[in-house]
Amino acid sequence: MSSTTTFKVRPATLRDAKAIAELHNSSVREAFKSMLADTPVPVTPLDKRQAYWREAIEYAEPQVQVAMDEDKIVGFVGFDRSRDKGTPPTMGEIWAIYVASSHWDKGVGLALWDAAREGLMEEGCSNVSIWLPIANERAMRFHELAGFKREMNTAKTVQIGAVKIEEMRLKRPLN
Template sequence: MSSIQVRPATLRDAKAIAQVHTTSAMEAYRGLVPDDQLKSMSSVEKRQAYWREAIEFCEPQVQVAVDGDKIVGFVGFDRSRDPKTRPTTGEIWAIYAAPTHWNQGVGLALWDAARDGLQEEGCTTVTAWVPLRNERALRFHEMAGFKREMTTAKTSVLGSVKIEEVRLQRPLN
């Protein structure tokens, strides 16, 4: 029985969210991004400032997964940031679980909360951008019913590294 609870993030959660974001990204991108680049991306302080602002202004909306009193994951979601998408299209801006809690239902609990939140906002579809080489993230989204839109593939620059991303989409109903 999972003890994972999901709740809206508070400003006090920003540091824990940044720590989960950093450790999870470091683990997820190991082998995809050179080690020196990973180290330069590992600033908890920069991420803490970003998530603090996101929580304060609700852009994106942020929910945290809590196991006992420890934050073990988070999701940021809102309307799609992609140009020319319908106003009823939502987007998962970020979804991360602490590596210590991978494959334990954290991602699913966060996805359920984001789906509910997006439906409350009137969204009928949802998208997410995922690096093509991040097999774990692609598998997670596809198991949650997302389908790849290969015509959307684009190259993003992460530091000095180019990463191919693809948009995934699914209906919310």
């Protein structure tokens, strides 16, 4: 597959929930490996993760889109209005964006970002934010290349299983 390959992005269906959950867990494991050194990567049990994504797809909260490589899901994005307190209704948020490690640096993330941006604009959003682990250099670099700017005063510590992760919000206009 060349770097010029384009990926079809479509709305997720209930049948996609298991594949999304599996991809979510494997992507978290891979992304967090470098961040956590010798600490075991905290991963949500597959049945719980699948139930979450089934409900998200069913109720469109967040809206979920999947990237396809032929008939295989290789990435997904969940987006909706911002969950942060005090944000205006025109603030969107990428709740999750994950790509199979086999498809990193091949344009899947960009295809998902384009789909999320389009969907948020259709919802009347003018800005978008995302929360990212500060130590996830790959994700930070991707979003900064996509025009997101770090909001330095938003850094916070979140507990994921037995591990504490430093996160920061990034933000950008949609147009």
